[in-house]
Amino acid sequence: MTGLHFDIGRVLLLVCFGIVPLVGIILGFFAPSLRRQLPLIVAFVAGIVPILSLYIPKAFLSAPGQGMSPRLDQYLIIVAGFALPLGVVNVIQLNTRKVGRGEKGWFFSLVLLIGLFVMGSFGVYGAFSGTGIGFLPNGAPTPFQWMTDWLFQPLQSTIFSLLAFFMASAAFRAFRARNVEATILLVAGVLVMAGRVPLFDLLAYPFPPLKPAAASLTQTMGHLTEWIMDGPNSAAQAGIIIGSALGAMAMAIRVILGIERSYLGLGKGD
Amino acid sequence: MRWVIRHCLLAILVFASAASGAPSGTLTPPPPELPAPDQFVAKDRPGDSGKAILLTWKDPPSLPAGATFEARRAEPPAYEWTKVADVKAGVQRYVDATAKDGVVYRYELRVHHADLADTLGLAGTIGPAVVSDPVASHDNWIKPERMNSLVACVLFLVLLLGSIGMAGRGTQFFIRRIAGLNAVDEAIGRATELGRKVLYVPGILSPGDIQTVASLAILGHVARATARYGSDLDCPNRDPLTFTSARETVRSAYLAEGRPDLFREEMVNYITYDQFAYVAAVSGRMVRERPAANFLIGHFFAEALILAETGQSTGAIQIAGTADPAQLPFFVAACDYTLIGEELYAAGAYLSREPVLLGSIRGTDLAKAALLLLGLVGIVSATLGHDWAAALLKTQ
Numbered sequence: 001m002t003g004l005h006f007d008i009g010r011v012l013l014l015v016c017f018g019i020v021p022l023v024g025i026i027l028g029f030f031a032p033s034l035r036r037q038l039p040l041i042v043a044f045v046a047g048i049v050p051i052l053s054l055y056i057p058k059a060f061l062s063a064p065g066q067g068m069s070p071r072l073d074q075y076l077i078i079v080a081g082f083a084l085p086l087g088v089v090n091v092i093q094l095n096t097r098k099v100g101r102g103e104k105g106w107f108f109s110l111v112l113l114i115g116l117f118v119m120g121s122f123g124v125y126g127a128f129s130g131t132g133i134g135f136l137p138n139g140a141p142t143p144f145q146w147m148t149d150w151l152f153q154p155l156q157s158t159i160f161s162l163l164a165f166f167m168a169s170a171a172f173r174a175f176r177a178r179n180v181e182a183t184i185l186l187v188a189g190v191l192v193m194a195g196r197v198p199l200f201d202l203l204a205y206p207f208p209p210l211k212p213a214a215a216s217l218t219q220t221m222g223h224l225t226e227w228i229m230d231g232p233n234s235a236a237q238a239g240i241i242i243g244s245a246l247g248a249m250a251m252a253i254r255v256i257l258g259i260e261r262s263y264l265g266l267g268k269g270d
Numbered sequence: 271m272r273w274v275i276r277h278c279l280l281a282i283l284v285f286a287s288a289a290s291g292a293p294s295g296t297l298t299p300p301p302p303e304l305p306a307p308d309q310f311v312a313k314d315r316p317g318d319s320g321k322a323i324l325l326t327w328k329d330p331p332s333l334p335a336g337a338t339f340e341a342r343r344a345e346p347p348a349y350e351w352t353k354v355a356d357v358k359a360g361v362q363r364y365v366d367a368t369a370k371d372g373v374v375y376r377y378e379l380r381v382h383h384a385d386l387a388d389t390l391g392l393a394g395t396i397g398p399a400v401v402s403d404p405v406a407s408h409d410n411w412i413k414p415e416r417m418n419s420l421v422a423c424v425l426f427l428v429l430l431l432g433s434i435g436m437a438g439r440g441t442q443f444f445i446r447r448i449a450g451l452n453a454v455d456e457a458i459g460r461a462t463e464l465g466r467k468v469l470y471v472p473g474i475l476s477p478g479d480i481q482t483v484a485s486l487a488i489l490g491h492v493a494r495a496t497a498r499y500g501s502d503l504d505c506p507n508r509d510p511l512t513f514t515s516a517r518e519t520v521r522s523a524y525l526a527e528g529r530p531d532l533f534r535e536e537m538v539n540y541i542t543y544d545q546f547a548y549v550a551a552v553s554g555r556m557v558r559e560r561p562a563a564n565f566l567i568g569h570f571f572a573e574a575l576i577l578a579e580t581g582q583s584t585g586a587i588q589i590a591g592t593a594d595p596a597q598l599p600f601f602v603a604a605c606d607y608t609l610i611g612e613e614l615y616a617a618g619a620y621l622s623r624e625p626v627l628l629g630s631i632r633g634t635d636l637a638k639a640a641l642l643l644l645g646l647v648g649i650v651s652a653t654l655g656h657d658w659a660a661a662l663l664k665t666q
Contacts (some may be wrong), residue, residue, distance in 0.1 A: 041380075042457060055420050059371070060411040063319040076478055076511075083510035087540035090513070095534050148510055151616050159546040163572060166579035166604075174603035237595045240611040243638060244593035247615030248480045252636040253430055254619070258624055262490035262618045263515070264522055 007062035009068040016045040018074065040258040041101065046072060047256035119147060188228055195225025303332035304381040304397025307339060312377040312402035317416075320409035325364045327379055333359055339397070340382040341366070343375050344470065346404055351378055370405045372477020377402040390666075415666040429640075430633035437629025445628055450607030451620050454488075454565075457587040458495045461562035467502035468492065469561035471552060471577060471593075474508040474545060477515050480581050480615075481593055483588040485568035486512075486519050487618030488591070492565060493523035497532055505538040505560065508548040513540045549573040553580040560584050566601065567591040567614065578604035 052099035053069035061067045078097030095109035103109075104220060122144040126133040133144040141149060175190075177183040200221070204214030254260035291563070308328040315324040325341055341364055342351040354377070357364050369375060381397035435562055437443060461468045472485040489505065496503040505520065507513035517538040524533035541551045553576060556564065564581040567590065574597040575589075581588050582604045590601035591609030601608045609617060612634065619627030648659025 051423075055413055056418055057317055057319045057410050057413050059319045063321075063409070064637060067319065079510075080476065080511050083514050084543070087507070087510040087513050087543075091533075091542070091562055093341050094294075094539050097536075104608070105554075108554065156544070156546045156548075159441040159550050160572065166575050170575060170579055170603040172601060174599075175358060181326050194585070239414060240593075240595050240598070242641060244611035244632050246641075247612030248593065249423075250430055250482075251484055251487075251615040251618070252480055253427065254627065254630055259434065259630065260618055262488075262622060263486040264490070 009066070009071070012060075013071055013075075017042065036264070039264055040261070044256055044258060047252060051256075088116075111151065119152075122147065188232075189226055191221070192225050192228055194223040195223075195228075278538065294351050295551055303381060304334070304386075306398045306400050307330045307379045307381065310377075310379045310400040312375070312403060312405045314405065314410075315365055317413035320407050321323075321367065321368045321369055321373065323366045323377070323407050324406055325366065325377055325379065327362055329362060330381070330433070331360055331497050333381065334383060334386070336385055337381050337383045339364075340380055342378045342380075344378070345634065346376055349376075350559075355610075356382070364644060371407050371409065373462055374404045374406045376404055381593060399625040418662060425640075426633075426637050429636050430630055431509075433633035434629040434638065436549065437625040437632070440574070440625070442625075442630075443628055443632040445616075445631055446618065448609070448613050448616070448620055450591065450609045450613065451617055453587070453589055453607050454492065454621065455495060457563035457589060458492065458501060458567075462499040462588060463502040463560045466562040467504050468496055468565070469556065469581075469586075470503060470505045470565040471553075471568070472507065472516055473513055473570055474548065474573065475569040476509045476646055479569050481569040482509075482512055484615050484618065485591070486515055488567050488614075488621065489516060490519050490523050491621040493520040494527050497524045497527035497529040500529075500532060503537045503560075504555070506541050506552050506555065507539065507547070508543060508545070510540065510543070513538065517578045545571065545573060549576050552577060556580050556584050557585070559587055564588045565590075566605065567609065569594060570597050576599040580604075585659045591607060 021038060023040035024041075025032060028038065044107045049061070049072055050069045053067060056062065059067060062069050064070055090258070092113070095113050097103075097180070098109040099113065102216050123133055125131075126142050131142055133142055135141055135145060173184075175186045177186050190261070198218055200217040202215040204210040251260065255263065299483060308330050310327040312323055312325050312327070317321040325580055326341070328403050335361055335457060339357045339359070341354045341357065343354045343366065344351045354366050354368070355364050364648075366377075377401045378401045380399040383395045383397075383545075386395040417419050422614075426604050458468055470489055471488055473479070473482050477483055477486065498614045503520065505516050518533070521530075524530050541548050555561075556577075558581065564577075564586045565575055566581070566588065570577075570592055574592070578588060578590060578601055588605035589607045589609070590605040591614040592598060592601060593614050595611075598608065598610060602610075616631050616634070619631050642661070644663075648663070651657075
């Protein structure tokens with residue numbers, strides 16, 4: 001009985017994501033309007049299966065690793081695997097063209113292509129030679145690992161560290177008391193910042209008699225910060241999250257039912 | 271002589287017995303009897319996809335400390351018991367996830383104490399066993415613990431489809447102005463006047479994320495506008511699936527506007543899967559190519575502020591949108607307009623002005639009002655000491 005259910009799920013997926021698209025593509029040559037309907041049918045099935053599996057635990061639908069819904073997740077990974085080479089080809093095409101034509105910024109494209117081929121070559125070499133892309137048996141890094149440690153990760157950290165500076169500039173702009181709302185934001189922001197760091201302890205450091213009072217003040221500010229974060233801040237966030245969840249549900253239903261088609265670049269009457 | 275020897279031997283035996291400390295004339299006390307488990311039931315675990323049997327029981331009141339419950343399984347008619355699990359006292363349930371669907375089992379449960387000696391003086395005492403009725407696992411049609419969610423979804427669907435139906439019949443609904451969406455045409459128009467490109471960043475996740483789908487819907491509108499105005503569009507991607515979807519979206523939009531000649535493959539391009547390398551590339555483009563309008567719409571993480579601040583420094587009109595509360599403050603601080611939460615999902619409908627789609631926004635608003643009302647009633651009832659609202663909204 002279980003085997004039969006398992007087969008039903010498999011057959012349904014094969015029909016929905018194998019035969020129907022294939023037939024649609026073939027028929028699409030004769031009737032272009034059908035080609036536009038096909039993604040809507042596929043979107044309907046792909047959307048409705050995970051929703052049903054949330055409430056219907058039947059094995060053919062939701063059994064871990066075997067049901068239609070978990071299999072759809074696996075399909076996504078497989079499709080993404082095929083989509084990645086498309087991206088790499090696009091990168092090579094675009095940047096080769098830029099370098100060839102000497103367009104503005106061609107040098108950056110050249111650096112990108114060199115990086116892509118050098119790293120890619122070391123990765124391929126590691127895969128085929130059996131050394132892998134991590135460390136050699138003697139503990140020495142492979143060329144791929146060396147480039148990751150000494151080039152890629154420092155560059156990544158550099159970009160990430162920009163956040164600190166951008167946060168300061170954004171805070172400077174946001175915390176200007178231009179109106180009542182901005183002033184409330186400024187006051188709340190300053191209170192939260194003061195409550196998150198031992199500001200008063202630092203100020204009282206040169207004056208030992210003031211240290212107990214500073215510690216008490218730090219604790220009070222900590223409580224105030226917690227109240228701001230757990231009270232008004234959480235309430236506002238909950239409002240946004242509830243609205244977002246309902247909006248996401250409505251969006252999902254529109255997409256599943258084929259009412260929303262703008263993600264396919266189609267509009268009214270298309 | 272024989273009499274002397276006998277009495278000497280007897281004296282030695284008595285002395286040896288006294289020296290060993292063994293009480294003469296007494297037996298080792300029997301170990302305390304272990305109780306049987308109460309109300310032992312084995313049944314198919316409800317609301318699952320099969321291959322699991324749920325065992326439940328009550329701990330007997332006289333259970334000694336340190337005792338455990340030993341569950342065993344047999345397949346009738348054979349009664350070869352196989353140990354399934356040892357469960358600590360107090361747990362009172364066990365799920366046997368090794369069961370096969372359709373196979374009938376009997377389960378046996380007994381109390382086991384490893385530290386008490388049995389009648390032979392060996393360590394480990396076992397109490398009387400309780401045997402269950404025959405049971406078989408199977409997959410179920412419904413998850414009872416999610417009924418509240420199912421009912422809520424059906425009600426939401428009714429509200430949504432009802433509103434869409436009313437809109438389809440010509441009922442006009444008031445939809446409040448969303449400044450960020452009204453500014454879309456203005457931003458693209460400005461880019462056209464300045465002869466600079468429009469940059470559209472669809473977030474960094476795949477279309478498996480609903481925010482990315484919403485972003486692609488907005489990209490469709492933006493692409494139609496750039497096709498109408500004849501301005502250049504640049505859509506760099508981090509996720510390969512989003513890249514292929516975005517390309518089809520833009521291609522279809524140009525086709526739908528009757529300007530397939532303006533569409534170029536490189537409008538929608540792929541950069542890299544690495545988050546910060548992607549940020550570096552997009553920030554570099556912002557600084558070097560100075561797009562006049564930046565759209566940062568979709569799911570963002572740490573890159574939200576870097577992109578928004580870089581775009582801000584170039585003087586471009588920036589329209590951002592995300593439903594992630596953690597990134598919203600950054601967009602609000604650094605962008606001209608921000609689509610907050612539900613506005614992101616309503617954007618496709620709002621921009622298209624299609625009555626049917628606008629009806630769905632009204633349905634969402636009605637659901638929100640109903641939730642607010644339920645929340646208020648729940649707060650009042652919880653204050654009065656009733657916890658039905660919390661139980662009603664409990665999700666599993």
